[in-house]
Amino acid sequence: MNEPRCPFCLEIVLPLARKCRHCGSNLSQEEKNTEKNQIYVVDKGFLKFAKFALAILAIFFVFGTYVLGFDLKELVKEMREVRAEIAEEQEKLDTARNKLASAEQDLQNARIRLTESHAKLLEAEEKVKRAHERVAESVKSTEGNVVKIRAYLTKAGLLYATLEKYDVRLLTIEQQNRAEEARKQLVSNSESPQKRHENLWPLGQELRVRFIGGTPEQHEDVQTYAKEWEKFANIKFVFGSSAKDAEVRVSFNNDNGSWAFVGTQALGVPSTKPTMNLAWVTRSNVVHEFGHVIGMVHEHQNPKNDIVWDEAIVTKELGGPPTFWSAEQVKRTILTDVSGKNYPGERPYDPLSIMGYEFPDSWIASGSRPKPSDGPSKSDQAYASKLYPG
Numbered sequence: 530m531n532e533p534r535c536p537f538c539l540e541i542v543l544p545l546a547r548k549c550r551h552c553g554s555n556l557s558q559e560e561k562n563t564e565k566n567q568i569y570v571v572d573k574g575f576l577k578f579a580k581f582a583l584a585i586l587a588i589f590f591v592f593g594t595y596v597l598g599f600d601l602k603e604l605v606k607e608m609r610e611v612r613a614e615i616a617e618e619q620e621k622l623d624t625a626r627n628k629l630a631s632a633e634q635d636l637q638n639a640r641i642r643l644t645e646s647h648a649k650l651l652e653a654e655e656k657v658k659r660a661h662e663r664v665a666e667s668v669k670s671t672e673g674n675v676v677k678i679r680a681y682l683t684k685a686g687l688l689y690a691t692l693e694k695y696d697v698r699l700l701t702i703e704q705q706n707r708a709e710e711a712r713k714q715l716v717s718n719s720e721s722p723q724k725r726h727e728n729l730w731p732l733g734q735e736l737r738v739r740f741i742g743g744t745p746e747q748h749e750d751v752q753t754y755a756k757e758w759e760k761f762a763n764i765k766f767v768f769g770s771s772a773k774d775a776e777v778r779v780s781f782n783n784d785n786g787s788w789a790f791v792g793t794q795a796l797g798v799p800s801t802k803p804t805m806n807l808a809w810v811t812r813s814n815v816v817h818e819f820g821h822v823i824g825m826v827h828e829h830q831n832p833k834n835d836i837v838w839d840e841a842i843v844t845k846e847l848g849g850p851p852t853f854w855s856a857e858q859v860k861r862t863i864l865t866d867v868s869g870k871n872y873p874g875e876r877p878y879d880p881l882s883i884m885g886y887e888f889p890d891s892w893i894a895s896g897s898r899p900k901p902s903d904g905p906s907k908s909d910q911a912y913a914s915k916l917y918p919g
Contacts, residue, residue, distance in 0.1 A: 708794055
């Protein structure tokens, strides 16, 4: 007899049963839900096999523990130790991570500080750059002012700091007397004793030149420039003399300006003192000072000059630094022409003469403004030949 079975678990069920009492499946909807509701049931035989396998494993475990000496407690202890080690390493790892995080934070802070420092450095560099530009502008402006001042002093002939550095020296009464005696002796010994201006040397006179200090290069330059006068004047300069009483004694004191005694006035200067000082050795300066040596005076004091001075301005400016001249000194050295008896010979006024100075425009109200040449002008050459013919 065929007994009805559950189509899901294959257990015997009642013929009219709607639900399997073994697996709980809905028997009345079997056909309808076969496709939609499939229920998978584990085979009881498989379950029995699984239980059997677990029992065998348990037997092996117990056998290994008690028969083969497998110590479960020791295993548990080792596992705990391993866990402790793992925990310790984990703690070390966490500590290392924390240190790394702290180091990364320090690095980030350092980067921030470095960025801030770099920004400050750039700002400082910009300030330094601006300061350097201001200094450069200041230096440039100062240099320009210095150039203007030097040009002013050069043009005005004021390249000396005090009256004592004025470029024509004056003799004391005692020195004048000494010079007069020396002139008489010089004329009496001369081959051409004809009467000449008291400041002029005898014709063909050899003037010994002794250097007091200076460098060989300066000596050579002075000799080259001074000898330009020998081309036009009957006079000779003998350089390299060691005689204490040499007629021309040249010193090179940078702090004492450039000056010279005029002509034979040098004979009144004690032999221990220089008769000329060259604070700077240039062609124009050397030729100018040796022009004084042969008796020539400043061209602005030529009796035939047509200069009309603005006396108030000249007196005011020369009364201040660096000269601090009195009104009488300004009048004697700038404003007054040399009288006929004190001016050797005669010559037309020459604005280009090497014996002139280029004065500031404000000093001259009218007339021919001096613009001296770098060497003897044509008029200077003719004048030197007139003073020392032959």
